[in-house]
Amino acid sequence: MRKEQLSRLKQMALKVREHCVRMSCSGGAFTGSALSCADLMVYLYGQFLSCDTGDPGRDYCFLSKGHAVPALYGTLAEMGVLRKERLSAHLSTSDDIYWHPNKNIPGVEFHSGSLGHLLPVAAGVALDCKLRGQGNRVVVILGDGELNEGSNWEACLLASACKLDNLIIIIDRNRFQANKKTEELVPLEPLEAKFRAFGLASETISGHDFEQMDELFFRIPLEHCRPSVIIAETVRGKGIPSIESRADRWFCNFPCEEVELLVKELHDTAGAGR
Protein backbone atom coordinates (compact mmCIF):
# COMPACT_ATOMS: atom_id res chain seq x y z
CA MET A 1 0.00 0.00 0.00
CA ARG A 2 1.36 3.39 -0.98
CA LYS A 3 2.09 5.87 1.76
CA GLU A 4 -0.45 8.42 0.54
CA GLN A 5 -3.17 5.74 0.39
CA LEU A 6 -2.41 4.71 3.94
CA SER A 7 -2.48 8.30 5.09
CA ARG A 8 -5.81 8.92 3.28
CA LEU A 9 -7.42 5.87 4.94
CA LYS A 10 -6.13 6.87 8.37
CA GLN A 11 -7.50 10.39 7.94
CA MET A 12 -10.84 9.01 6.81
CA ALA A 13 -10.98 6.57 9.72
CA LEU A 14 -10.39 9.41 12.14
CA LYS A 15 -13.30 11.36 10.66
CA VAL A 16 -15.54 8.29 10.71
CA ARG A 17 -14.72 7.74 14.37
CA GLU A 18 -15.53 11.35 15.08
CA HIS A 19 -18.96 10.85 13.48
CA CYS A 20 -19.46 7.75 15.64
CA VAL A 21 -18.66 9.66 18.82
CA ARG A 22 -20.85 12.63 17.86
CA MET A 23 -23.77 10.22 17.32
CA SER A 24 -23.30 8.89 20.86
CA CYS A 25 -25.22 11.56 22.76
CA SER A 26 -28.83 12.79 22.80
CA GLY A 27 -30.14 9.25 22.63
CA GLY A 28 -26.90 7.44 22.02
CA ALA A 29 -25.54 4.77 19.71
CA PHE A 30 -23.72 1.45 19.77
CA THR A 31 -20.42 3.25 19.92
CA GLY A 32 -18.20 0.41 21.09
CA SER A 33 -19.34 -1.87 18.26
CA ALA A 34 -19.09 0.88 15.67
CA LEU A 35 -15.56 1.89 16.63
CA SER A 36 -14.31 -1.68 16.46
CA CYS A 37 -15.27 -2.07 12.79
CA ALA A 38 -14.67 1.53 11.68
CA ASP A 39 -11.28 0.74 10.11
CA LEU A 40 -12.74 -2.26 8.29
CA MET A 41 -15.54 -0.13 6.84
CA VAL A 42 -13.12 2.56 5.79
CA TYR A 43 -10.87 0.03 4.11
CA LEU A 44 -13.73 -1.74 2.34
CA TYR A 45 -15.45 1.36 1.01
CA GLY A 46 -12.39 3.53 0.65
CA GLN A 47 -9.99 1.04 -0.89
CA PHE A 48 -11.22 -2.43 -1.70
CA LEU A 49 -14.79 -2.41 -2.97
CA SER A 50 -16.55 -0.64 -5.77
CA CYS A 51 -19.99 -0.03 -4.29
CA ASP A 52 -21.72 2.40 -6.64
CA THR A 53 -25.30 1.15 -6.23
CA GLY A 54 -26.19 2.32 -9.72
CA ASP A 55 -23.70 -0.11 -11.24
CA PRO A 56 -24.94 -3.70 -11.77
CA GLY A 57 -21.35 -4.91 -11.70
CA ARG A 58 -20.76 -3.33 -8.28
CA ASP A 59 -19.50 -5.11 -5.21
CA TYR A 60 -21.91 -5.64 -2.33
CA CYS A 61 -21.29 -4.87 1.30
CA PHE A 62 -23.73 -5.97 3.99
CA LEU A 63 -23.49 -4.98 7.64
CA SER A 64 -25.03 -7.89 9.49
CA LYS A 65 -24.11 -6.48 12.90
CA GLY A 66 -26.51 -3.66 12.10
CA HIS A 67 -26.11 -1.89 15.43
CA ALA A 68 -22.59 -0.85 14.35
CA VAL A 69 -24.25 1.41 11.80
CA PRO A 70 -22.64 4.69 12.99
CA ALA A 71 -19.41 3.45 11.40
CA LEU A 72 -21.33 2.82 8.19
CA TYR A 73 -23.10 6.20 8.29
CA GLY A 74 -19.77 7.88 8.91
CA THR A 75 -18.03 5.99 6.11
CA LEU A 76 -20.81 6.65 3.60
CA ALA A 77 -20.78 10.31 4.62
CA GLU A 78 -17.01 10.56 4.17
CA MET A 79 -17.29 8.78 0.81
CA GLY A 80 -19.80 11.41 -0.31
CA VAL A 81 -22.57 8.81 -0.72
CA LEU A 82 -24.61 10.08 2.22
CA ARG A 83 -24.94 13.83 2.76
CA LYS A 84 -23.13 14.74 5.99
CA GLU A 85 -25.92 17.08 7.08
CA ARG A 86 -28.21 14.07 7.38
CA LEU A 87 -26.15 12.73 10.29
CA SER A 88 -27.38 15.60 12.44
CA ALA A 89 -30.89 14.14 12.13
CA HIS A 90 -29.71 11.03 14.03
CA LEU A 91 -32.67 9.47 15.90
CA SER A 92 -35.16 12.12 14.81
CA THR A 93 -38.28 11.43 12.77
CA SER A 94 -37.19 13.98 10.19
CA ASP A 95 -34.89 11.39 8.57
CA ASP A 96 -34.10 7.68 8.69
CA ILE A 97 -30.78 7.84 10.52
CA TYR A 98 -31.62 5.43 13.30
CA TRP A 99 -29.98 2.64 15.29
CA HIS A 100 -29.95 0.11 12.45
CA PRO A 101 -29.32 0.35 8.69
CA ASN A 102 -32.23 0.77 6.31
CA LYS A 103 -32.80 1.24 2.62
CA ASN A 104 -33.44 4.97 2.90
CA ILE A 105 -29.72 5.45 3.42
CA PRO A 106 -27.93 5.63 0.07
CA GLY A 107 -25.32 2.88 -0.09
CA VAL A 108 -27.22 0.53 2.21
CA GLU A 109 -28.08 -2.56 0.16
CA PHE A 110 -30.40 -4.13 2.75
CA HIS A 111 -31.72 -3.47 6.22
CA SER A 112 -30.31 -5.32 9.21
CA GLY A 113 -30.56 -5.35 12.96
CA SER A 114 -31.67 -8.88 13.69
CA LEU A 115 -28.44 -10.83 14.06
CA GLY A 116 -27.78 -13.90 11.96
CA HIS A 117 -29.66 -12.65 8.92
CA LEU A 118 -27.32 -11.10 6.41
CA LEU A 119 -24.96 -14.01 5.90
CA PRO A 120 -27.76 -16.09 4.33
CA VAL A 121 -28.93 -13.02 2.38
CA ALA A 122 -25.39 -12.27 1.18
CA ALA A 123 -25.04 -15.92 0.18
CA GLY A 124 -28.16 -15.51 -1.98
CA VAL A 125 -26.67 -12.42 -3.63
CA ALA A 126 -23.35 -14.21 -4.15
CA LEU A 127 -25.15 -17.22 -5.62
CA ASP A 128 -26.93 -15.01 -8.14
CA CYS A 129 -23.68 -13.34 -9.18
CA LYS A 130 -22.25 -16.82 -9.76
CA LEU A 131 -25.34 -17.99 -11.69
CA ARG A 132 -25.00 -15.00 -13.99
CA GLY A 133 -21.26 -15.47 -14.35
CA GLN A 134 -20.60 -12.00 -12.95
CA GLY A 135 -17.53 -11.04 -10.95
CA ASN A 136 -19.17 -8.94 -8.21
CA ARG A 137 -17.67 -9.53 -4.79
CA VAL A 138 -20.03 -9.86 -1.85
CA VAL A 139 -18.85 -8.84 1.60
CA VAL A 140 -20.76 -9.38 4.82
CA ILE A 141 -19.58 -8.07 8.19
CA LEU A 142 -20.59 -10.07 11.25
CA GLY A 143 -19.94 -9.49 14.89
CA ASP A 144 -18.23 -12.25 16.84
CA GLY A 145 -21.05 -12.32 19.38
CA GLU A 146 -23.42 -12.66 16.46
CA LEU A 147 -21.88 -16.07 15.79
CA ASN A 148 -24.02 -17.38 18.66
CA GLU A 149 -26.87 -17.41 16.12
CA GLY A 150 -27.20 -20.81 14.47
CA SER A 151 -28.36 -19.39 11.15
CA ASN A 152 -24.77 -18.24 10.51
CA TRP A 153 -23.46 -21.77 10.75
CA GLU A 154 -26.29 -23.08 8.60
CA ALA A 155 -25.39 -20.48 5.99
CA CYS A 156 -21.67 -21.31 6.25
CA LEU A 157 -22.42 -24.91 5.37
CA LEU A 158 -24.56 -23.77 2.48
CA ALA A 159 -22.10 -21.17 1.15
CA SER A 160 -19.45 -23.83 1.26
CA ALA A 161 -21.69 -26.35 -0.53
CA CYS A 162 -22.43 -23.75 -3.23
CA LYS A 163 -18.68 -23.00 -3.60
CA LEU A 164 -19.29 -19.27 -3.22
CA ASP A 165 -15.72 -18.04 -3.56
CA ASN A 166 -17.09 -14.57 -4.35
CA LEU A 167 -18.39 -14.37 -0.77
CA ILE A 168 -16.22 -12.67 1.85
CA ILE A 169 -17.27 -13.02 5.46
CA ILE A 170 -15.59 -10.60 7.85
CA ILE A 171 -15.79 -11.28 11.56
CA ASP A 172 -15.35 -8.17 13.69
CA ARG A 173 -13.57 -10.08 16.45
CA ASN A 174 -13.68 -7.52 19.25
CA ARG A 175 -14.18 -10.34 21.75
CA PHE A 176 -17.19 -8.70 23.35
CA GLN A 177 -20.88 -9.21 22.93
CA ALA A 178 -23.56 -6.99 24.37
CA ASN A 179 -22.65 -7.39 28.03
CA LYS A 180 -19.83 -9.88 28.29
CA LYS A 181 -16.63 -11.17 26.78
CA THR A 182 -17.40 -13.74 24.09
CA GLU A 183 -15.06 -16.30 25.59
CA GLU A 184 -16.74 -15.96 28.98
CA LEU A 185 -20.28 -16.37 27.68
CA VAL A 186 -20.25 -18.83 24.77
CA PRO A 187 -16.61 -19.47 23.80
CA LEU A 188 -15.89 -19.34 20.07
CA GLU A 189 -12.28 -20.47 19.93
CA PRO A 190 -10.75 -22.07 18.01
CA LEU A 191 -12.69 -19.90 15.58
CA GLU A 192 -10.57 -20.12 12.47
CA ALA A 193 -10.60 -23.91 12.78
CA LYS A 194 -14.37 -23.91 13.13
CA PHE A 195 -14.81 -22.12 9.81
CA ARG A 196 -12.28 -24.41 8.13
CA ALA A 197 -14.13 -27.42 9.46
CA PHE A 198 -17.26 -26.02 7.81
CA GLY A 199 -15.47 -25.92 4.46
CA LEU A 200 -14.55 -22.24 4.30
CA ALA A 201 -11.11 -20.70 3.96
CA SER A 202 -10.15 -18.61 6.96
CA GLU A 203 -7.35 -16.30 8.05
CA THR A 204 -6.86 -13.86 10.90
CA ILE A 205 -5.55 -10.31 10.67
CA SER A 206 -5.66 -7.13 12.68
CA GLY A 207 -8.84 -5.22 11.90
CA HIS A 208 -7.06 -1.96 12.59
CA ASP A 209 -4.07 -2.38 10.27
CA PHE A 210 -4.77 -1.18 6.72
CA GLU A 211 -1.59 -2.69 5.31
CA GLN A 212 -2.43 -6.12 6.70
CA MET A 213 -5.93 -5.81 5.32
CA ASP A 214 -4.61 -4.82 1.92
CA GLU A 215 -2.22 -7.75 1.81
CA LEU A 216 -4.95 -10.22 2.69
CA PHE A 217 -7.95 -8.85 0.80
CA PHE A 218 -6.08 -8.83 -2.49
CA ARG A 219 -5.43 -12.56 -2.10
CA ILE A 220 -9.18 -13.31 -2.02
CA PRO A 221 -10.47 -15.90 -2.69
CA LEU A 222 -8.11 -17.31 -0.11
CA GLU A 223 -8.74 -20.77 -1.49
CA HIS A 224 -10.12 -21.95 -4.81
CA CYS A 225 -13.91 -22.55 -4.77
CA ARG A 226 -14.31 -21.67 -1.09
CA PRO A 227 -15.88 -18.67 0.62
CA SER A 228 -13.30 -16.57 2.49
CA VAL A 229 -13.63 -15.81 6.17
CA ILE A 230 -11.49 -13.01 7.51
CA ILE A 231 -11.30 -12.89 11.25
CA ALA A 232 -10.40 -9.31 12.02
CA GLU A 233 -9.02 -8.95 15.53
CA THR A 234 -10.35 -5.65 16.79
CA VAL A 235 -10.80 -3.61 19.95
CA ARG A 236 -14.21 -2.53 21.15
CA GLY A 237 -14.24 1.26 21.31
CA LYS A 238 -10.97 1.47 19.33
CA GLY A 239 -9.44 4.93 19.11
CA ILE A 240 -10.58 6.28 22.46
CA PRO A 241 -8.56 4.68 25.26
CA SER A 242 -11.02 5.63 28.00
CA ILE A 243 -13.74 3.49 26.44
CA GLU A 244 -11.65 0.75 24.84
CA SER A 245 -12.30 -2.90 25.71
CA ARG A 246 -15.00 -2.16 28.22
CA ALA A 247 -18.01 -4.40 28.64
CA ASP A 248 -20.11 -1.34 29.52
CA ARG A 249 -19.26 0.55 26.33
CA TRP A 250 -21.46 -1.33 23.86
CA PHE A 251 -24.25 1.21 23.78
CA CYS A 252 -23.20 4.71 24.82
CA ASN A 253 -25.27 7.78 25.52
CA PHE A 254 -22.77 10.39 26.64
CA PRO A 255 -23.67 13.80 28.02
CA CYS A 256 -23.17 16.25 25.16
CA GLU A 257 -20.35 18.11 26.94
CA GLU A 258 -18.47 14.83 27.36
CA VAL A 259 -18.56 14.22 23.62
CA GLU A 260 -16.16 17.09 22.96
CA LEU A 261 -13.71 15.61 25.46
CA LEU A 262 -13.96 12.22 23.75
CA VAL A 263 -13.40 13.81 20.34
CA LYS A 264 -10.33 15.51 21.77
CA GLU A 265 -9.16 12.22 23.22
CA LEU A 266 -9.70 10.60 19.82
CA HIS A 267 -7.60 13.20 18.04
CA ASP A 268 -4.91 13.24 20.72
CA THR A 269 -4.65 9.46 20.50
CA ALA A 270 -4.42 9.53 16.71
CA GLY A 271 -1.86 12.31 16.91
CA ALA A 272 0.24 10.28 19.28
CA GLY A 273 0.22 7.53 16.66
CA ARG A 274 -1.55 4.94 18.74
Next chain:
Amino acid sequence: MTSYQELLKDIALTDERFIVMTAENLASIRGIAGALGSRFVDTGIAEQSLVGMAAGLALRGRIPVVHALSTFLTMRAFEFIRTDVGIGNLTVKLCGGVPGFLSEANGPTHQALEDIALMRIIPSMNIFCPADEQELTLGLRQVLEHSGPFYIRLNHTKAVIEHDQDFKIGKAEVVFDGDDITILVYGMLFAEAVKARELLQTEGKNVRLLNMRTVKPVDEEAIIASARQTSLLVTLEDHFITGGLYSIVCEVLISRGINCKVLPIALENRWFKPALLPFVLEYEGFNGEKIAEKILKICQGGHQYATTSRINA
Protein backbone atom coordinates in the same frame (compact mmCIF):
# COMPACT_ATOMS: atom_id res chain seq x y z
CA MET B 1 -54.78 -30.84 -16.99
CA THR B 2 -51.27 -29.46 -16.48
CA SER B 3 -49.94 -30.30 -13.03
CA TYR B 4 -48.42 -27.81 -10.62
CA GLN B 5 -44.91 -28.95 -11.30
CA GLU B 6 -45.35 -29.04 -15.07
CA LEU B 7 -46.72 -25.51 -15.04
CA LEU B 8 -44.06 -24.24 -12.63
CA LYS B 9 -41.41 -25.83 -14.82
CA ASP B 10 -42.85 -24.20 -17.96
CA ILE B 11 -43.04 -20.80 -16.28
CA ALA B 12 -39.50 -21.08 -14.93
CA LEU B 13 -38.07 -22.36 -18.20
CA THR B 14 -39.44 -19.42 -20.16
CA ASP B 15 -38.54 -16.77 -17.59
CA GLU B 16 -34.99 -16.60 -16.28
CA ARG B 17 -36.07 -14.63 -13.23
CA PHE B 18 -37.45 -17.75 -11.58
CA ILE B 19 -35.36 -19.85 -9.23
CA VAL B 20 -37.06 -22.90 -7.74
CA MET B 21 -35.79 -23.61 -4.25
CA THR B 22 -36.37 -26.19 -1.59
CA ALA B 23 -35.16 -27.25 1.84
CA GLU B 24 -34.84 -30.79 0.60
CA ASN B 25 -38.55 -31.32 0.10
CA LEU B 26 -39.17 -32.59 -3.40
CA ALA B 27 -42.76 -33.80 -2.99
CA SER B 28 -44.26 -31.04 -5.16
CA ILE B 29 -41.31 -30.47 -7.50
CA ARG B 30 -39.63 -33.82 -8.09
CA GLY B 31 -39.70 -33.44 -11.85
CA ILE B 32 -38.29 -29.91 -11.96
CA ALA B 33 -34.77 -30.26 -10.62
CA GLY B 34 -33.17 -31.71 -13.73
CA ALA B 35 -34.91 -29.35 -16.14
CA LEU B 36 -33.87 -26.13 -14.43
CA GLY B 37 -30.21 -26.89 -13.88
CA SER B 38 -28.54 -24.25 -11.74
CA ARG B 39 -31.84 -22.39 -11.30
CA PHE B 40 -32.95 -25.20 -9.02
CA VAL B 41 -31.42 -24.71 -5.58
CA ASP B 42 -31.70 -27.26 -2.80
CA THR B 43 -30.38 -25.83 0.48
CA GLY B 44 -30.71 -29.02 2.45
CA ILE B 45 -32.73 -29.07 5.65
CA ALA B 46 -32.15 -25.41 6.49
CA GLU B 47 -35.30 -23.30 6.28
CA GLN B 48 -33.75 -20.12 7.73
CA SER B 49 -30.98 -20.08 5.15
CA LEU B 50 -33.45 -21.11 2.48
CA VAL B 51 -35.52 -17.98 3.09
CA GLY B 52 -32.52 -15.72 3.72
CA MET B 53 -30.89 -16.87 0.51
CA ALA B 54 -34.17 -16.39 -1.36
CA ALA B 55 -34.22 -12.79 -0.08
CA GLY B 56 -30.70 -12.29 -1.43
CA LEU B 57 -31.69 -13.72 -4.81
CA ALA B 58 -34.76 -11.46 -4.87
CA LEU B 59 -32.52 -8.45 -4.17
CA ARG B 60 -30.82 -9.30 -7.45
CA GLY B 61 -34.13 -9.37 -9.35
CA ARG B 62 -34.83 -13.09 -9.20
CA ILE B 63 -38.19 -14.53 -8.18
CA PRO B 64 -37.45 -17.43 -5.85
CA VAL B 65 -40.24 -19.99 -5.53
CA VAL B 66 -39.43 -21.58 -2.21
CA HIS B 67 -40.65 -24.99 -1.04
CA ALA B 68 -40.68 -26.52 2.43
CA LEU B 69 -43.30 -28.10 4.64
CA SER B 70 -45.69 -25.39 5.85
CA THR B 71 -44.83 -25.80 9.52
CA PHE B 72 -41.07 -25.53 9.07
CA LEU B 73 -41.29 -22.81 6.43
CA THR B 74 -43.65 -20.51 8.31
CA MET B 75 -42.38 -21.20 11.82
CA ARG B 76 -38.72 -22.23 11.76
CA ALA B 77 -38.05 -19.46 9.26
CA PHE B 78 -40.73 -17.05 10.47
CA GLU B 79 -38.42 -14.24 11.43
CA PHE B 80 -36.56 -14.51 8.13
CA ILE B 81 -39.87 -14.25 6.28
CA ARG B 82 -41.01 -11.33 8.41
CA THR B 83 -37.70 -9.48 8.60
CA ASP B 84 -36.01 -10.15 5.27
CA VAL B 85 -38.84 -10.87 2.85
CA GLY B 86 -41.54 -8.88 4.67
CA ILE B 87 -39.74 -5.66 5.62
CA GLY B 88 -37.96 -5.77 2.27
CA ASN B 89 -41.29 -6.36 0.46
CA LEU B 90 -39.37 -8.79 -1.71
CA THR B 91 -40.93 -10.85 -4.45
CA VAL B 92 -40.39 -14.24 -2.89
CA LYS B 93 -43.00 -16.98 -3.24
CA LEU B 94 -43.27 -19.24 -0.22
CA CYS B 95 -44.88 -22.59 -0.97
CA GLY B 96 -45.91 -24.53 2.12
CA GLY B 97 -46.33 -28.28 1.75
CA VAL B 98 -48.98 -30.39 3.51
CA PRO B 99 -50.72 -27.54 5.36
CA GLY B 100 -53.59 -28.15 7.75
CA PHE B 101 -55.23 -31.57 7.53
CA LEU B 102 -52.99 -32.52 4.58
CA SER B 103 -50.25 -33.47 7.04
CA GLU B 104 -52.50 -36.46 7.78
CA ALA B 105 -50.76 -38.98 10.05
CA ASN B 106 -47.57 -36.97 10.67
CA GLY B 107 -48.64 -35.66 14.05
CA PRO B 108 -48.67 -32.18 15.62
CA THR B 109 -45.05 -31.37 14.69
CA HIS B 110 -46.21 -31.24 11.07
CA GLN B 111 -49.65 -29.70 11.56
CA ALA B 112 -49.63 -26.19 10.08
CA LEU B 113 -52.74 -24.81 11.74
CA GLU B 114 -51.38 -21.34 12.45
CA ASP B 115 -49.67 -20.63 9.13
CA ILE B 116 -52.34 -18.25 7.87
CA ALA B 117 -52.42 -16.37 11.17
CA LEU B 118 -48.64 -15.97 11.06
CA MET B 119 -48.36 -15.02 7.42
CA ARG B 120 -51.24 -12.57 7.35
CA ILE B 121 -49.87 -10.38 10.13
CA ILE B 122 -46.83 -9.58 7.98
CA PRO B 123 -47.74 -6.26 6.34
CA SER B 124 -46.63 -6.92 2.77
CA MET B 125 -47.60 -10.61 2.65
CA ASN B 126 -50.30 -12.10 0.40
CA ILE B 127 -51.83 -15.55 0.82
CA PHE B 128 -53.18 -17.99 -1.77
CA CYS B 129 -55.06 -21.06 -0.53
CA PRO B 130 -56.10 -23.07 -3.56
CA ALA B 131 -59.02 -25.47 -3.18
CA ASP B 132 -57.24 -28.16 -5.19
CA GLU B 133 -54.58 -28.73 -7.83
CA GLN B 134 -56.80 -27.34 -10.57
CA GLU B 135 -57.17 -24.04 -8.77
CA LEU B 136 -53.52 -24.03 -7.79
CA THR B 137 -52.55 -24.10 -11.45
CA LEU B 138 -55.35 -21.69 -12.36
CA GLY B 139 -53.96 -18.98 -10.09
CA LEU B 140 -50.30 -19.86 -10.18
CA ARG B 141 -49.09 -17.59 -12.95
CA GLN B 142 -50.81 -14.52 -11.47
CA VAL B 143 -49.53 -15.27 -8.00
CA LEU B 144 -45.96 -15.87 -9.18
CA GLU B 145 -45.89 -12.77 -11.34
CA HIS B 146 -47.47 -10.55 -8.68
CA SER B 147 -44.96 -8.05 -7.33
CA GLY B 148 -44.33 -8.74 -3.63
CA PRO B 149 -44.31 -11.77 -1.37
CA PHE B 150 -46.91 -14.53 -1.47
CA TYR B 151 -47.51 -17.50 0.79
CA ILE B 152 -49.05 -20.40 -1.12
CA ARG B 153 -50.76 -23.12 0.89
CA LEU B 154 -49.91 -25.94 -1.50
CA ASN B 155 -52.78 -28.31 -2.18
CA HIS B 156 -52.57 -31.04 -4.80
CA THR B 157 -55.94 -32.70 -4.13
CA LYS B 158 -58.14 -33.54 -7.09
CA ALA B 159 -60.82 -31.02 -8.03
CA VAL B 160 -64.42 -32.07 -7.38
CA ILE B 161 -65.87 -29.39 -9.62
CA GLU B 162 -64.59 -27.22 -12.45
CA HIS B 163 -63.51 -23.84 -11.05
CA ASP B 164 -64.40 -20.45 -12.41
CA GLN B 165 -61.56 -19.66 -14.79
CA ASP B 166 -61.73 -15.97 -13.97
CA PHE B 167 -59.11 -16.01 -11.22
CA LYS B 168 -58.30 -12.67 -9.65
CA ILE B 169 -56.14 -12.01 -6.60
CA GLY B 170 -58.42 -10.61 -3.90
CA LYS B 171 -61.60 -12.00 -5.45
CA ALA B 172 -63.55 -14.93 -4.03
CA GLU B 173 -65.17 -17.51 -6.29
CA VAL B 174 -68.95 -17.68 -5.86
CA VAL B 175 -69.27 -21.38 -6.54
CA PHE B 176 -73.01 -21.55 -5.85
CA ASP B 177 -75.40 -18.77 -5.04
CA GLY B 178 -77.94 -19.08 -2.23
CA ASP B 179 -79.89 -16.87 0.13
CA ASP B 180 -80.18 -18.78 3.45
CA ILE B 181 -76.65 -19.67 4.50
CA THR B 182 -73.17 -18.85 3.20
CA ILE B 183 -70.29 -21.28 3.65
CA LEU B 184 -66.94 -19.52 3.33
CA VAL B 185 -64.05 -21.90 2.78
CA TYR B 186 -60.49 -22.13 1.45
CA GLY B 187 -58.12 -24.95 0.68
CA MET B 188 -58.67 -28.68 0.88
CA LEU B 189 -61.95 -28.45 2.83
CA PHE B 190 -63.55 -27.02 -0.30
CA ALA B 191 -64.54 -30.52 -1.45
CA GLU B 192 -66.19 -31.22 1.92
CA ALA B 193 -68.00 -27.89 1.72
CA VAL B 194 -69.41 -28.92 -1.66
CA LYS B 195 -70.71 -32.17 -0.11
CA ALA B 196 -72.12 -30.36 2.92
CA ARG B 197 -73.92 -27.93 0.66
CA GLU B 198 -75.52 -30.76 -1.32
CA LEU B 199 -76.84 -32.29 1.91
CA LEU B 200 -78.15 -28.96 3.15
CA GLN B 201 -79.90 -28.32 -0.16
CA THR B 202 -81.78 -31.63 0.23
CA GLU B 203 -82.88 -30.33 3.64
CA GLY B 204 -84.39 -27.32 1.94
CA LYS B 205 -81.59 -24.87 2.75
CA ASN B 206 -80.43 -22.59 0.02
CA VAL B 207 -76.67 -22.43 0.48
CA ARG B 208 -74.19 -20.02 -1.03
CA LEU B 209 -70.66 -21.35 -1.32
CA LEU B 210 -67.75 -18.92 -1.36
CA ASN B 211 -64.29 -20.21 -2.18
CA MET B 212 -62.08 -17.48 -0.74
CA ARG B 213 -59.04 -18.32 -2.94
CA THR B 214 -56.75 -15.57 -1.64
CA VAL B 215 -57.42 -14.99 2.06
CA LYS B 216 -55.11 -11.99 1.86
CA PRO B 217 -56.04 -9.76 0.20
CA VAL B 218 -59.48 -11.01 1.16
CA ASP B 219 -62.61 -10.28 -0.84
CA GLU B 220 -64.32 -8.02 1.68
CA GLU B 221 -67.19 -7.22 -0.63
CA ALA B 222 -68.08 -10.89 -1.02
CA ILE B 223 -68.13 -11.28 2.77
CA ILE B 224 -70.26 -8.19 3.24
CA ALA B 225 -72.70 -9.13 0.48
CA SER B 226 -73.11 -12.59 2.03
CA ALA B 227 -73.66 -11.12 5.49
CA ARG B 228 -76.40 -8.90 4.07
CA GLN B 229 -78.03 -11.48 1.83
CA THR B 230 -77.89 -14.66 3.93
CA SER B 231 -78.76 -15.07 7.62
CA LEU B 232 -75.82 -17.22 8.66
CA LEU B 233 -72.13 -17.22 7.72
CA VAL B 234 -70.17 -20.42 8.26
CA THR B 235 -66.38 -20.17 8.17
CA LEU B 236 -64.82 -23.54 7.43
CA GLU B 237 -61.06 -24.05 7.68
CA ASP B 238 -58.35 -26.52 8.62
CA HIS B 239 -56.64 -23.94 10.83
CA PHE B 240 -56.78 -22.85 14.44
CA ILE B 241 -59.82 -20.72 15.13
CA THR B 242 -57.48 -17.85 16.02
CA GLY B 243 -56.10 -15.77 13.20
CA GLY B 244 -57.61 -17.60 10.24
CA LEU B 245 -60.73 -17.08 8.14
CA TYR B 246 -63.06 -16.80 11.15
CA SER B 247 -60.94 -13.94 12.49
CA ILE B 248 -60.74 -12.34 9.06
CA VAL B 249 -64.50 -12.48 8.53
CA CYS B 250 -65.21 -11.10 12.01
CA GLU B 251 -62.73 -8.27 11.49
CA VAL B 252 -64.41 -7.34 8.22
CA LEU B 253 -67.90 -7.43 9.75
CA ILE B 254 -66.91 -5.39 12.80
CA SER B 255 -65.02 -2.84 10.73
CA ARG B 256 -68.11 -2.29 8.59
CA GLY B 257 -70.53 -2.40 11.53
CA ILE B 258 -72.51 -5.31 10.12
CA ASN B 259 -74.58 -7.57 12.39
CA CYS B 260 -74.52 -11.19 11.38
CA LYS B 261 -74.45 -14.67 12.86
CA VAL B 262 -71.15 -16.46 12.31
CA LEU B 263 -70.52 -20.16 12.89
CA PRO B 264 -66.83 -21.03 12.95
CA ILE B 265 -65.84 -24.56 12.04
CA ALA B 266 -62.12 -24.72 12.83
CA LEU B 267 -59.74 -26.28 15.34
CA GLU B 268 -60.12 -24.69 18.71
CA ASN B 269 -57.05 -24.64 20.93
CA ARG B 270 -55.95 -28.14 20.01
CA TRP B 271 -54.20 -30.18 17.36
CA PHE B 272 -56.03 -32.83 15.40
CA LYS B 273 -55.84 -36.59 15.76
CA PRO B 274 -53.15 -37.78 13.32
CA ALA B 275 -54.42 -40.36 10.82
CA LEU B 276 -55.06 -40.81 7.11
CA LEU B 277 -57.11 -37.95 5.72
CA PRO B 278 -60.58 -39.54 5.49
CA PHE B 279 -60.24 -40.78 9.08
CA VAL B 280 -59.12 -37.34 10.26
CA LEU B 281 -62.09 -35.65 8.61
CA GLU B 282 -64.51 -38.14 10.12
CA TYR B 283 -62.94 -38.11 13.58
CA GLU B 284 -62.62 -34.35 13.78
CA GLY B 285 -66.07 -33.67 12.33
CA PHE B 286 -64.87 -32.01 9.14
CA ASN B 287 -66.34 -34.27 6.45
CA GLY B 288 -69.34 -33.16 4.39
CA GLU B 289 -71.87 -35.02 6.54
CA LYS B 290 -70.55 -33.71 9.85
CA ILE B 291 -70.30 -30.17 8.54
CA ALA B 292 -73.90 -30.31 7.27
CA GLU B 293 -75.05 -31.68 10.64
CA LYS B 294 -73.41 -28.85 12.56
CA ILE B 295 -74.97 -26.23 10.32
CA LEU B 296 -78.42 -27.81 10.46
CA LYS B 297 -78.27 -27.94 14.25
CA ILE B 298 -77.63 -24.23 14.35
CA CYS B 299 -80.46 -23.51 11.91
CA GLN B 300 -82.89 -25.62 13.92
CA GLY B 301 -81.79 -23.98 17.15
CA GLY B 302 -83.55 -20.85 15.96
CA HIS B 303 -80.89 -18.53 17.37
CA GLN B 304 -81.81 -14.89 17.35
CA TYR B 305 -78.80 -12.63 17.66
CA ALA B 306 -78.99 -8.89 17.66
CA THR B 307 -75.31 -8.31 17.05
CA THR B 308 -72.47 -9.95 15.23
CA SER B 309 -72.26 -13.10 17.26
CA ARG B 310 -70.34 -16.24 17.32
CA ILE B 311 -72.41 -19.39 17.58
CA ASN B 312 -71.09 -22.53 19.21
CA ALA B 313 -71.65 -25.70 17.24
